[in-house]
Amino acid sequence: MASIAIHPTPTAAIPAAAEHVKPAEAKADAYPSTADVVLLDSAIQAPFPAIQQLFDHLRSTPSAASALNASYPSRGVFKTAAMNNSVSDQKLTIDISPTRLSRIPASLQASLSTHGFSEIVQFFTELTSKHLEPMLATLGAAIDADLSPLHKSQNLNFRLCDYAPETAAPASENGCGAHRDYGTFSIIFQDGTSGLEIEDAAHPGSWVPVPADKVVMLCGWCAFVLSGGALRAVRHRVRRQPGVRRLSAVLFVAPDVDVALKPITTGSHAAQFSSEVLQGKVSVGWFKEFMGKRWRWREGNAQLEDGQDVTQDEDIERLILG
Template sequence: MSELAGANLNQGHTTGNINYRLCDYSPDTAAPDSDNGCGAHTDYGTFSIIFQDGTPGLGIEDAKQPGRWIQVPGDATIILAGWCTVILTGGCIQATRHGVRRTPGVRRLSAVLFVAPDLDIELKPLEGFCLNRAFSDKIMTGGVDVKWFKDVMGKKWRHREGNEEPDKYEAAAQDEIIEKLVWD
């Protein structure tokens, strides 16, 4: 990711803020009338690596044509940039919006490695980047750290995983909350 960004993103990645998740899109637990395995979203961290089991279903939104979705082959391993990369690179690298469509009666597994900056790092553009887009004052002054950002983004998933009841940070509103926080 540093090579793509043209600057060292290793700074702020020293404590191993890495999480691993096995995603089981089981037809037994999915809503019977829905083909949505995991709605369209962007990850919060620096990048995510998705290892698939060969079953198709992962799609990424075309960055040049928002609303156009590209289906990823089921045996492909992909790396996706997240929101922290957007902020750290001054908007030079965009987060990849993605989602999973399930096939009724077909189980799909994927293993995902999430990599993010250290929790105490202030989220603001790193020195050496020309701003590609205007950021909010809160972002420009380092008013948000990675821990806070992770907590807010995590609320999007906790109720889906059975760890927390939904609250004012409903999944549908989460991307809007982040958009308002990040951009001017």
């Protein structure tokens, strides 16, 4: 298996994106900020009471959960695999991407709004409008390239996660298995409960806890490829604490689906990419579907036809690095 050895740009080389998005003050237990991992102080706060209320309502009202999933039957909206699959990631999720949101009937949205739904949608709308362009500018400055033209359509996904102890296998510490996200970057809001960990780039297999009160930005596979390897696809995971509930809210940002997934800049960090990637034969949309097979299996929502002996990251590395 090809290895990924990346030396990220130091934080000092990254200009401030905006007043409301700035690196947090250093802490002894904080993962060091780099170009591809940034701890943020955000003026926007995730509405965790509303998020908890929505999860509780959907779990206690099967008819509401069924109606929500019926609005997007190909993938669903409210995912509950952890309740009957002890091998999967032990979490419940709600995916309300702009596409899914557009398909949820107005009457259903109205009924869910009394259970936190409208407040959650407003949060993601504000987060996108205030953080998307500044963060793209920050990452672009780090690699001396303009990322905005590749993100015109706002290829986004909004995800809520509930690591509820009563829905998970009692002995499992696996909240979310080790993985790298597919897109350009992800912004993760935490409810103050620890569990999110990032793999130490200098010591693979060693995990560093992210302070539970911090918002964190992580780069994904698309950023790695577009930057020619200068931006790391950051491996991370969530460890469950038995008997402790943890909530998170995540904004995933990816390039437009028709963008060719190939380097737009080269430099001293350039990785050895596969010929398919270098020739622009892999589109962002196709890559998402390719990667989605294993992430849906890892989350317990799909079966694999080609076996389970290859991890998601290994599968992607073979495609990207050859």
